[in-house]
Amino acid sequence: MDVLFFLLWSRYEAAFIKNLVNKIHYQIDLKQLSTPARMTGMETRVKAIDSWLNNEQYNAIAICGMGGIGKTTLAKQVYNLNKENFDSYSYVEIGTHSKDSLLEKQKQLLKDILGEEKMRIASDAQGAQKIEEVMQMKNVLIVLDDIDDPNQLSTLLGTKAFLTQSKIIVTTRLINIDVWFMSKSWRCKVHKLELLNDLESLELLSWHAFGSKVPMEGFKDLAVELSQCCGGNPLALEVIGSSIFVSDEDPDKIIIMKNNFKDRINSFTSFKGDIDSDIQVGTDKIEGLALNMLKVEPSMSSQESTIRLNLSKPTQ
Structure with missing residues (x-):
């Protein structure tokens, strides 16, 4: 009888401890x-x-x-x-x-x-x-x-x-x-849920494109243009901003990219209607459209690194 009682008690005790551990784990699980x-x-x-x-x-x-x-x-x-x-x-x-x-x-x-x-x-x-x-x-x-x-x-x-x-x-x-x-x-x-306003849009784009709350000096016009094209949609702002990430570590690269951006900035307005229509209907094409619109194509050489913006019409 003593052995049987010991076995039954051990089994009950094990179940009790397991249940207690699970409850404690739940209480401290504040991930x-x-x-x-x-x-x-x-x-x-x-x-x-x-x-x-x-x-x-x-x-x-x-x-x-x-x-x-x-x-x-x-x-x-x-x-x-x-x-x-x-x-x-x-x-x-x-x-x-x-x-x-x-x-x-x-x-x-x-x-x-x-x-x-x-x-x-x-x-x-x-x-x-x-x-x-x-x-x-x-x-x-x-x-x-x-x-x-x-x-x-x-x-x-x-x-x-x-x-x-x-x-x-x-x-x-x-x-x-x-x-x-x-x-x-x-x-x-x-x-x-409302779309981001103009100031919020510019800030979010800047974080992803420049790693700061505000655009890098010399890129403000481009940032404003892009943020307006995104229509306040956070996903579009994140994707586009990340696609044109600019670092200030290499002054030569900044000059090259700045000149390319200035040459192309007027072309971005042709995409505004495309993005606005997609944002209005809320389709899943926003990310693909943004990536196609701002496809970053690095061409590396020992002398310099250039980045070109692909401004061709995205395929539907």
Whole structure:
């Protein structure tokens, strides 16, 4: 009997310790989600979401906008700054690029908000039911990034109407996503993310093109021209700025590039309409268009290094 009791107690003790370790690991797991080093204009945008967090009338907020406008970056920043204020939290990447099924997303979500390493879920319906139960018991922060189908919300948040103090952040291009939340008797605030203004655009472009908050001396006109062509879209500004990165380490290179930029600067205006139309419809072609527009082609020799701007019309 003593041996049997010892074995049973040892097994119970091992399970207890394992469960305790998992819970402690969850409590100290405060790793920050990765965000860009330069987030121009982010402080103002975070304040808008913070006001929603403090508003008890809204359970959910949908950050809406075109591709590349910064929805994911904003959601990550809000998550990083506020997650410790909740009993538990979870950031789940959805979208068409995700390899995991919605069932796997459910398991990740439940693992995060329950603090349990392994989750046994037989079906989507069972997973949704468990998530509903947790949200009624705990005050949780959930971010669902890149929702492109309301059915994804049904799978991840369930379909029953119930009261909760939890907060749900959704990023999406769907402007009418708030209609889905009405079925759960939740109020969803639609937050249409605005494009960067002229000053913010110039600053972001400068960080990527010159490594500073302002354009390098002699390049201001080019920077202003490019930032205006990007229409305030952060992704376009980042891609274009990085494509023409200028270093002040070699004065000879600066002279060569400055002369090339001055010779070509008037040609950039022909691309403004192309970028504006893509930004207006919010297509995924922004990055490809920007890279084609500003293709950097280095031609190295022992004497000098020249950079040419490819200003040919991008292929559609």
